Amino acid sequence: MKTERILAELFADDPERFEPPTWSRRGALKGASLAAIGAAFGAAMPFSSRMPRGLLPAALAQASGDVPVLRMDGKAPLILLGERPLVAETPETMLDDDVTPxxxxxxxxxxxxxxxxxxxxxxxxxxxxxxxxxxxxxxxxxxxxxxxxxxxxxxxxxxxxxxxxxxxxxxxxxxxxxxxxxxxxxxxxxxxxxxxxxxxxxxxxxxxxxxxxxxxxxxxxxxxxxxxxxxxxxxxxxxxxxxxxxxxxxxxxxxxxxxxxxxxxxxxxxxxxxxxxxxxxxxxxxxxGGTSYRLPVRPIVPGSQNDGATFADMASMPVRSVLTNLAHGTRVPANTRRIDLRGHAWAGDEEVRAVHVSLDFGATWHEMAVSPPPNRYSWQRWSGAVDLPSDGYFELWHRATDAKGRMQPHAAANWNPQGYGANAIGRAAILVG
Missing domain, CATH: 3.90.420.10 (Oxidoreductase, molybdopterin-binding domain)
Structure with missing residues (x-):
């Protein structure tokens, strides 16, 4: 499958149809109206009627500017999150190798x-x-x-x-x-x-x-x-x-x-x-101690102050999945009706039991194949395909479930002051045609 262009480029090319709102990395609108979203996606969203109320299209979570990139000998162009101390993130499409280089x-x-x-x-x-x-x-x-x-x-x-x-x-x-x-x-x-x-x-x-x-x-x-x-x-x-x-x-x-x-x-x-x-x-x-690498034992009010006295140390990391062969914001050729997908999933101390993908904003889910790990604590390859009913804007939602039946939630849960343990389902926006 040939990958063409990202959605942000389409907004730039056709300002009359795609009047771009301003957005943040977490997809929160800043000064834009729902009418702007409708102008951009409405007629071309086959499953728009199934989008949960209040949810914004994942495409609006794309950063609207240059993303800082780490430039360092011996390292791929990672996403630079900080220089003091040095912190850099690996884009999901760079995580396709079974063994991370x-x-x-x-x-x-x-x-x-x-x-x-x-x-x-x-x-x-x-x-x-x-x-x-x-x-x-x-x-x-x-x-x-x-x-x-x-x-x-x-x-x-x-x-x-x-x-x-x-x-x-x-x-x-x-x-x-x-x-x-x-x-x-x-x-x-x-x-x-x-x-x-x-x-x-x-x-x-x-x-x-x-x-x-x-x-x-x-x-x-x-x-x-x-x-x-x-x-x-x-x-x-x-x-x-x-x-x-x-x-x-x-x-x-x-x-x-x-x-x-x-x-x-x-x-x-x-x-x-x-x-x-x-x-x-x-x-x-x-x-x-305190709130460092610690989670609330009982939920606290999001945004509230807390000294962590009643928190517990983090142990096993939560179940999570990544989509590695298709980037968020990809445009694919018109008349594409089937897309192969693959990625990795892991679940801390546990094995991953299942990975599912949804095309219709979580209304229905399709099970993917999950390979066993080569040894305990290795991530697991998942793969499969989804059929597309038409051209248009789609979101590929993916979620993993661990051996104890715990699955990725629709939204990050158990808010805590230092932001540990968020494992919401993955959402990748694509435009077909």
């Missing part, structure tokens, strides 16, 4: 990027201490020679992925759905290292430390230092990684040593890893 992996930093370790990477030192009988101080080379090396495809996702869907807007980088990767990681199991240190009975939590300087440059403050329950640390897929996609980990992504804690917020996967400590109580490092 290093250049397409999203970027999320909390502090400064440390200078590259200039010595032999095998001399990088790592320490495991705290509630253990025999603290370990090992080089990277000793880790690799002493413990079994494993290679797994593992999802890594920012806790704020999908944040831009929250209304009202929350704090933090306004991610769409591209703060996700599924790389092939090689390393040693964290549990093997913990067992070698002889954990004490009171070792119930971890604390993680890295070499990245605080954004301010302060030497007495960590850029980020999070921790997790020991049960997750002892899970066999939690790795101390030394290689990514068969190569040394890129500097931007934690060279030469990092944690990989799949299925849980990516902030736990400490980059430039130097130390893990075992604790009897939850870690109190930077990025712990």
């Amino acid at each position: 290093a250049d397409k992996m999203f970027v999320r930093n909390n502090g400064q990027i440390p200078e590259r370790f200039a010595a032999d990477p095998k001399t990088w030192r790592f320490r495991l201490d705290g509630e253990v009988n025999m603290p370990l101080d090992l080089t990277l080379g000793e880790l690799e020679s002493r413990f079994e090396l494993v290679t797994l495809r593992l999802q890594m996702e920012c806790g704020g992925n999908g944040r831009s869907a929250f209304v009202p807007e929350t704090r933090g980088n306004q991610w769409n759905n591209g703060a996700i990767s599924n790389c092939e990681w090689t390393g040693v199991r964290l549990r093997d290292v913990i067992r070698a240190a002889g954990p004490k009975e009171g070792a119930r939590f971890t604390g993680h430390f890295g070499a990245d300087p605080h954004l301010s440059g302060a030497t007495d403050r960590a850029a980020i230092s999070r921790g997790m329950p020991a049960v997750k640390a002892m899970e066999e897929h939690t790795l101390i990684a030394t290689r990514m996609n068969g190569q040394p980990i890129p500097q931007l992504h934690g060279y030469p040593l990092r944690l990989v804690v799949p299925g849980w917020p990516g902030s736990l996967s400490q980059k430039w890893l130097t130390r893990i400590t075992l604790l009897a109580e939850p870690h109190r490092g930077q990025g712990m």
Whole structure:
């Protein structure tokens, strides 16, 4: 299928018919009327009668200007969300690979990027201490020679992925759905290292430390230092990684040593890893407590202030899907009556049970084929096709359902001040003809 032009270009070409309203990334109209929408789409929206009342066409969620792009050696042109710290999102159509290439992996930093370790990477030192009988101080080379090396495809996702869907807007980088990767990681199991240190009975939590300087440059403050329950640390897929996609980990992504804690917020996967400590109580490092990577146990009023005292730490990430072979805003040739679709879906600790696609604003849904993961915590390929009744404006809605029956909601749920856990259904606008 030949892809032609995006909808924004059509608005620019024909201002008499397409009188463009002003819109934001979350699709909220600014100073435009519903009449403008009708002029643009009304006669060419075959399923307009099924659009839920009050819902705006997804095409209006396209940014109406230049999107900042990351320009960096070794990285694809990602969407630049911030420079201090460096944050960049992967467009969904760049997530089509079963194994995410290093250049397409999203970027999320909390502090400064440390200078590259200039010595032999095998001399990088790592320490495991705290509630253990025999603290370990090992080089990277000793880790690799002493413990079994494993290679797994593992999802890594920012806790704020999908944040831009929250209304009202929350704090933090306004991610769409591209703060996700599924790389092939090689390393040693964290549990093997913990067992070698002889954990004490009171070792119930971890604390993680890295070499990245605080954004301010302060030497007495960590850029980020999070921790997790020991049960997750002892899970066999939690790795101390030394290689990514068969190569040394890129500097931007934690060279030469990092944690990989799949299925849980990516902030736990400490980059430039130097130390893990075992604790009897939850870690109190930077990025712990309050509203940081924590969710309301009971719903709170959207937009309200809250100190997070009654919140709980994020654990397994929610079910989510991306459409990877067709970009939001694509125009396809006239008389196209069938479109092949494919993408990926994942669900934190769980497997994905089903993916469905709707053409008529959620009135009916078509089930797609979902492939099993090559190993636990890898995302899963979904694919299928939909038939189009005519030319016109359509929205491809896609939603995934996990093994426990939890599916992506129509709107971002459980609003929280820092915008974690938003996993609303995906909506991609296309114009046929």
